[in-house]
Amino acid sequence: MPELPEVEVTRRLIAPLLIGRRIRAVHTTRPSYFFLTPPAQLRRALVGRTVGALERHGKYLLASLDDASRLLLHLGMTGQLFSSVVSSPRLLSSTARASLTPEAQRGFVPDAHTHLRLELDGGGPDVVFRDVRKFGKVLLLAPGSSDPRLDKLGPDALAVTAEQLARAARRRAGPVKSFLLDQAVLAGVGNIYADEALFLAGVRPLRGANRVRPGEWARLADSVRKVLERSIETGGSSISDYIRPDGADGGYQDERRVYGREGEPCSACGARIVRVVIATRSSCYCPRCQR
């Protein structure tokens, strides 16, 4: 679920809970697909560490620790990173929520999907990482080491230029939609914001990337930045699982022009929004506004 705006909003709200804090205790679930670093090793390595900075690279978060190691986090499709003092209806199924006491409903209660919980010195709330589908990832990077997942990322989508996009697209005959989703080309755009940026730029998602003209790359680069910045301002898109770290919903889902709006009238021209499948990802566009 989370794309660049959701990860950036998460970073801004989680940073004050983590930075300068010493990790007092670490709670995890059993080993799984989710843990690139085995949970037992993770617990040993993290306890006693103090967090320096919390940075974002595309959709990845990177926490630097006082022993020069770094903790790499990815939210996958259903990952949620939040403060333990929140209570949000998105965090529990209705049946699970109904079984809690009123006191428990006011704070977060760890469940089987709560894969990582950091207790911090200083009396603040815990930092919780919950992920139902476990497509999210946790990886501890030893001092001085990196990871291919980070190294292969293209320029951050908030800073990408038309020239960078046009150059990267030269040998790319596939759909421009797939091109925008390629994290090695630009880092941070996912299915929602690719569709939204293509709409704003007036470009059809199925057009070959190498058949997009220079003027259109300029509009696309602007549209990508505009859409992402506006989403960050509104707190991101809360469509199914995403919540802000403080438990509130984002607001960008109400500003979508095409994503998830198949069959609805285009907000610009009234034509019916169309849905096609491109490389297994559903893609919505306006057949009149986008060429």
Next chain:
DNA sequence: CGTTACACCTGAGGGC
């Protein structure tokens, strides 16, 4: 090298 198909995992919602 570029591109596609599929796997990874769980839950919600629609159709019958």
Next chain:
DNA sequence: TGCCCTCAGGTGTAAC
């Protein structure tokens, strides 16, 4: 009500 199918904001890998 229950079952079965499809779909979901991502990404790594194998295969062409």
